[in-house]
Every structure is written in structure tokens, then in C-alpha cells.
Amino acid sequence: MTHPYIPLTAAEESKMLQACGLASVEQLFECIPEPIRKAFQVDGLPPGPLSEPAIVSELTRLAGANWACDRLVTFLGGGAYDHHVPSIIPSLLFRSEFATAYTPYQPEVSQGTLQAIFEFQTLVCNLTGLEIANASMYDGATAAAEAALMACGANGRDQVLLSSGVHPSYRDVVGTYLRATDREATLVELDTTGQTPHAAVAGADVAALVVGYPNYFGVIESLAALRRALDPKALLVVVANPIALGLFAAPGACGADVVVGEGMPLGAGLNYGGPGLGFMAVKESLMRRIPGRLVGMARDHHGRSGYVLTLQAREQHIRRARAASNICTNQALAALASTIYMCTLGRQGMIELAKLNYHKAHYAFRALEGIEGVRAVFPSPFFNEFAIRLPREPRAVLERLEREDGIAGGIELGGDYKGLEDALLIAVTEKRTRQEIDRLVAGVRRSVK
Amino acid sequence: MSGEKSIFGLSAAGRRGMVLPELDVPADGSLEELPAELLRAELDFPEVSQVDVVRHFTRLSSLNYHIDKGMYPLGSCTMKYNPKVNDLMAALPGFAQLHPRSPDRLAQGALELIDRLGGFLAAVAGMDATTLLPAAGAHGELAALMMVKAHFRKMGAGRTRVLVPDSAHGTNPASAAMCGFDVTEVPSNARGSTDLAALGKALDERVALVMLTNPNTLGLFEEQILEVIELCHRAGALVYCDGANSNALLGHARPGDMGFDVMHFNLHKTFSTPHGGGGPGAGAVCVKHVLEPYLPVPRVVNEGGAYRWSRDFPDSIGRIHGFYGNFGNQVRAFTYILALGLSGLRRIADAAVLNANYVKARLAGAYDVAYDRSCMHEFVLTGKRMARAKGVKTLDVAKRLLDLGYHAPTIYFPLIVEEAMMIEPTESESLESLDGFVDAMLAIAREVETEPELVRHAPHTTPVSRFDEVEAARKPVLRWRGAEAAARPPAKPAKTKEREAR
The missing domain is CATH 3.40.640.10 (Type I PLP-dependent aspartate aminotransferase-like (Major domain))
Structure with missing residues (x-):
């Protein structure tokens, strides 16, 4: 029996073997030394194909063992947010022409992908306020790590200042990447207002300062003040939430040299954290150091305008050991999702969306802050996420919210930050209704009484 | 143009692509109290309707080659069927x-x-x-x-x-x-x-x-x-x-x-x-x-x-x-x-390796195989002889394949083979499909003999022809700049050496 994914029939097999002057398929594998073939044994795999209904049943069982945002009202954030994914995104994204196309190395038959990437680059530049954006990176964390490495290469320094307000997992990833080349990251602790203290970054002989915008606690930091305090040769690397940029000042306008971030909130969905969408925008002076693919305008031999992959001399397939980065496969389809998203929302929609997130989060914050014993961790301006201290153990509060209210109420902060064992991080997106927020507040009130 | 305007070019003030949820909570007034320098002044994003977005990206998609349309003989990339x-x-x-x-x-x-x-x-x-x-x-x-x-x-x-x-x-x-x-x-x-x-x-x-x-x-x-x-x-x-x-x-x-x-x-x-x-x-x-x-x-x-x-x-x-x-x-x-299960995985390797050897056997007369021994899932041809004798490079053969309805193979890799063409059919291709590809490659080999110019200037039937990539890298334009870009003087149609020779 042939397999539906493998057209080869037994009759064709004989015909093709004959054309190759072979007697059996086994002969084709005789180049593999016999001891290796003899040793072959695989345990733990299903022995043969499953039918499609059986596959669907097994995967449905596994999916059903998860409590996703279709079953729980979520106030989880921490780098991933429950934003609405417009229906046109899956519909356009899974067109075979986009989803099953290869990397656009042959521009004559890839103008669709190339133009979409060019529009992605443009939207990212306009959103971040910088001049050059690449075609995507794996995720926000690796984009931050690549930015740190790029900074070290750009100014020949080895030390990177890392604000403790940067997402803890991102800090770990930056640390992992820097350690590989014997460089180090120095942690700068947030002050009591939840901001990176200007004095602590001043005058240091460092490659870069990496800060969150908003930071992990949702706090909007003053980038312009940090830029003024920082050594002029050091790069200001901003890890931004793209949704927040509909409302808050473009980091490029505040003196950022590099803006990176996680683009998943821009219509790519949650997917348990991946596919992610790392984006990276830089000042023009860093054009030849930026990692990843770049699409540029070009003219064909008839003078027609179109798009090609360009400045490829930075990349691994040309420069090999001297490349700007080893990145090859990126997150192109997620970048396309975000491009469709940014176009669909458009100028007005991006601003309105950011305001909705802001106001709903502030409504939730005020109501929670009104509960006796609950207080804000930081007094600073925030976007759609905030930290509060509870008068009882957060784990118990969360478990009761799950059980009794069908609510995922937030993220415990104690695991990542000493001194915040009593605190929760709560995110509120445009999807949360007033009724859902009121239920969260009532649930917390009941639990802490 | 390749036929499709920039999404920015489709923008008209006031259009929108989506209705957002309403603001169902009272605003607390904190936004108005924030210092102006923390807030965004303007956002240069397009304003388009949902219809505009769907048509724009659908039209763009039609400019792509993809695996659901046909074969990708891309060596080392394993462009196989992606099950739905x-x-x-x-x-x-x-x-x-x-x-x-x-x-x-x-x-x-x-x-x-x-x-x-x-x-x-x-x-x-x-x-x-x-x-x-x-x-x-x-x-x-x-x-x-x-x-x-x-x-x-x-x-x-x-x-x-x-x-x-x-x-x-x-x-x-x-x-x-x-x-x-x-x-x-x-x-x-x-x-x-x-x-x-x-x-x-x-x-x-x-x-x-x-x-x-x-x-x-x-x-x-x-x-x-x-x-x-x-x-x-x-x-x-x-x-x-x-x-x-x-x-x-x-x-x-x-x-x-x-x-x-x-x-x-x-x-x-x-x-x-x-x-x-x-x-x-x-x-x-x-x-x-x-x-x-x-x-x-x-x-x-x-x-x-x-x-x-x-x-x-x-x-x-x-x-x-x-x-x-x-x-x-x-x-x-x-x-x-x-x-697939274990037996299905094994059948994949059987078919992938047999397909590659079959294509290699059929192409071996018209093209030169770089290392002529039994291959596994892919093999490498060298276009050295064509390049020397006829001035037709591997790049030209690859571009001509686009005209004939196939994606190009991986070319100029591995680096140790001059004028390399690396071909990996995968297990997804039927015998008819493999024969179609081989016939296209053989037709190109004949064209190299009879009409080398046709191959040297390929592709001819794609939405755009070859680009001047050197110029694109010399003065990179990496984002849409509206009127500024449109005002750029039109580049002269690039004269390739081949054309001058003609």
C-alpha cells in the first residue's frame, strides 16, 4: 500500500530501479556501512501509519488536556498577551502561496513574499521610529541577545548593562549568548519607582544598555533620560511591546539605537509561545551590522521596480565564519501575520487598540488597588500590565480563581524577583470585558478577605 | 512594478480594516496626566479597508511559487509536501x-x-x-x-x-x-x-x-x-x-x-x-x-x-x-x-533516495554529475562545461527552469563544486512529476546548444525578470518612503555583458 504523502508505487519503483541499473531499493543504501545498518533499531515509535481520524482523535485529546484561552478568561501576560487575532489573518496566512513557499532567493517567482517583507520592514521602522528593520528574528529574547552581540561588535566593548526590568527569560537568553563568547552582562536593579536608575548607567564604559519598554512590570520608562545619562558611544537597546507603541513615544524618537521585541501580539497568536516573532530595527549607521535578512527595492532588466534580498554579504551563506550572525531560517510567516495585522488595524486602529489596553488595565488596577491589603508594587505610569502585592499567598489566590471563576489571574513574581513573593503580574488586553475584570476583582477580594 | 502597489499607496485617510471592542470601562484620567514626551506624536501606518487588505495580500500571494503548485528541486532544503x-x-x-x-x-x-x-x-x-x-x-x-x-x-x-x-x-x-x-x-x-x-x-x-x-x-x-x-x-x-x-x-x-x-x-x-x-x-x-x-x-x-x-x-x-x-x-x-509511523518514515527514505538516483540517471548524459556514484536523497551537477563552451552559467539554467514552471535547484553550493546545481526531488514527487522536471532540464540542455541567448536572458515568463542586485546593494532602499521613492530617477535598464556581446 502506498502512503498518501508518497506517490511512488511498486510498479514505478521497478521501472525506476531498472533505469538506474539496480535490482532493489536496498542496494541504494549499501553505501551505509553494514554495522550501522545492522545496528538499526527504533523503539517507541508507532510501527505504522495512523489514519486521519485516529490522528485527529489523539491530537484533540492532547489539546483538550490544556486549559487555553478558549476555556479560561486570562489575565496572563509576562511577554505574551491574549489579543484578538483578526479572522483574515489565518485565512490569508495559510494560503499555500505564502505558507508553502521557500525563502525568496529566486526573486522572479517570490515577489509576493518579498514585497510583504518589505512592507513589514517599513511598518516596523515607522512603529519604532528607526531607519532599518530586518525581515525577522526567532523571537523577542533572541533578538535582544543578537542586539547585545551587535552592540559589542559595533563599539568594540564587551560589557552589556541589563536592566532588571527586562523580561527575566530575555535576560537569561542574553546571558547565554554573551557567555558563549566570554562576555558578560551586568544587572542594573530597578529603583523603587520601577524605573532603571539613570545614575547607575551613567558614564560606564559599556557596549550597550538593554531596557524594557514597557518593562516586565508594565512600567513605561523614560528612554530620553536614560539616553542622556548613558555614555554616548554605548548603544541604547530597547525591548519594546509593539502594541504599546501605538500610544507611547517611538523609542527611536527618544534616542534608542536599536529596538527589538516580540511581535506575537501583532496577530501571530499565542501558540504556547511559538512561533514567536522577533523584530529588530536599528539606526542607519548599523545597516551593515544588522543580523538577518533584508529586502530592498531593485529594478529588473526591463526597468521594472520590484524587491530582492539584499546586503547578503552580512549573511552566513556568503560570509560563513565572518557573518554578522548565523541566522538563516527566520520567522517569515509570523512576520507576514503581523504585517497583515498592522495594515488591518492601520493608523487609527493601532492608536485605539493601545488606548483600549491602557484604559482597561487601569480600570482593573484601580479596582484591585481598592481592595484592603492590596497595593501597587510601583507608582510609575504603566501600559496594559501591572504588579500588585497581595495580603496572602498569590498561589492560593490564583488556584481559587481558576477553580471557582474560570480565570487565569496572573503570574507569580516571586520566582524571578526576590522580595516580590507576595506579588502578582496582571495583564489586561482589549479582549477583557468590564464584566470579566469585575469577576477578577471580586475573586481576588473574596480570596484575600 | 511587479504589478502590486505598496499597501501605503492604497491608503486613504479614514479607512479602517477592523472594528475594535468598545471601551466599556471608565477612563481613570491618568492618560491625560502623562507628560507629552512619553506619548506618541504620530503614526505613519496605512489606512485601508478589510477588502483592500485581503485583495492586496491575495494578489501578492499570486506572485509566489510554492510547493502546493509544483516541485522544488532545492538541494539540502527538503521541500516536501506539507500535510494539511x-x-x-x-x-x-x-x-x-x-x-x-x-x-x-x-x-x-x-x-x-x-x-x-x-x-x-x-x-x-x-x-x-x-x-x-x-x-x-x-x-x-x-x-x-x-x-x-x-x-x-x-x-x-x-x-x-x-x-x-x-x-x-x-x-x-x-x-x-x-x-x-x-x-x-x-x-x-x-x-x-x-x-x-x-x-x-x-x-x-x-x-x-x-x-x-x-x-x-x-x-x-x-x-x-x-x-x-x-x-x-x-x-x-x-x-x-x-x-x-x-x-x-x-x-x-x-x-x-x-x-x-x-x-x-x-x-x-x-x-x-x-x-x-x-x-x-x-x-x-x-x-x-x-x-x-x-x-x-x-x-x-x-x-x-x-x-x-x-x-x-x-x-x-x-x-x-x-x-x-x-x-x-x-x-x-x-x-x-x-x-507515518516507523514504516512510513522508512518508505520516505526509500522514495527520496530512489527519486534522486532516477533523476540523476536520466540527467547524466546531458549534464555532468560532480561525483558520479550512487547518491542518497540529492546529487550535485556541475555546469562547468556549459559555462566554458557556451557561456551559459548555472544561474542561467536555474532561471530558465522558472520559465518552464519549476523552482530552481540550489545553485553555487556546495562551494567545492564549480557552477554547482544541487538537486533534491524529495519523496513527494511522482514519477510523472520527476519525468516532467527531467524533460524540462533536457530541453534546457538542448536550448544551450541551439539558442543559448534564450537561456542566458531567462526568465521570460515570470512577473518580473532578473534584477540588478548589485545596484540594489549599492544604494539600499529598505523601506517604503512614499513620494521620496517615487521621485527617484528611473534606473537605466541594466545592460548585461551578455547583451552587449549580442
């Missing part, structure tokens, strides 16, 4: 809407899938443990190199060198350099395999890792792989398998049994997840026990039937991804493995 059921399973709300910060007790299905997929891959590889965190093959290479570095650091050995063959993928040396290793290239021998003598000479007590691709990028199985690996191990080095070409080995041989210590799989090659126009892919790194302590965190552990993420591995290299890698593609690869 994989996408549907990844879109199940329990996966697609699962928040990555969900407590483990609410994500047991995802954790079980990750644990079982890791087990499947380790079994196929003949290795002891797997991480699914890498988002792509190169990311997996990097993670593996970090692990090797951590291992030798822990052993107190100052091993700072990595050896790669001259036929290696560019990511191998780039990943090694990113990890601070000194990279040395080892030449291949006349049969296209690792040269044992050259390898022996390059090996010393400072070599940490030897990175091999097997089958290698010429589509050839490393005949002396057991001797090669033994030589490396005797010198105290570990050995890496770039698993980009794993399609050839499925169900027949395991890198672990060959002696490799660590390898990566590209789930977007061997395990059918879609390429997406450049990504997302997914890498998976499988290791032997010697490297297991260094695997990146978090790792899934199973305690009494309950799964949880653990970071409690003191020798780990640390995190390499913000969350858990490209989970959506992990679901797809898992679905794919269930759809």
Missing part, C-alpha cells in the same frame, strides 16, 4: 490559544506532546535526549556548540577549535564563530568525502568539535564515517551531525549508531512543517548522555504521570528562547510522525 492535517492540528484552540505562561497544571497536553516528540526524535536519531527549544536549524547548531563549550569548560580542557569540511553549510562555521571558536576548514577528497588524512592532520588537543553533514552536501554518504568518528574521538573531540539531510536515513540508519555525539533535525525539512517563505522552522537537538547535563532549559520532566517544566539543571547552558521554541511546528512534526 498538520496545520489543522496546530490550530486546535487547546494548542493555538494556550498561553505560554500557563501554570504547568493547565498545560499537561502540550507538555505530553513535547515529551513524546522529544522521545520520537531521540529514537530516530539513536540519541539519549532531545531539546525542542531551538527555533531553527542554525539555532540548534548554536545551542549544541554552546553545550560543547560548556562541556570542555567543565572538564577544564582548553579546546577552542572547531573543524568543518569545505562542503559544509554556511551556518556551521557561522554558528561556531558566534560561539567564539576558531574555525578550520577541512578539504574533501576526490570522492567527495571527508579526507581522513587531512582530518588527521587538522585534529589536535585543541579541537572541541568536528561538524559533519551526513549524507554530506554532495548527497553522498560518508563511506568511512566509522573511521572518521573514531579518529575524532581518539583526539578527544566530539562529533556533530548537521541533520539537514536526515530524509535520506529515516528508518535505515541512525547517527547515534555511527558514533555522533550530538545532532540537530530541521523539523521544517525532514518532518514536513511548512517553510513559510523563510520560516518559522524548528530545530531539535538530540544528544548522547555525555552532553545531556548541558541541554538548554527549561526541560520537561515527568513525575508520577504529571509533567512540568524544570530549570533545575546546574550545568545547563541556560535559556536560548523566550518560551519553548516554535511549539506550533512541534505539533505539526508530531502529527506527521503519527501519520
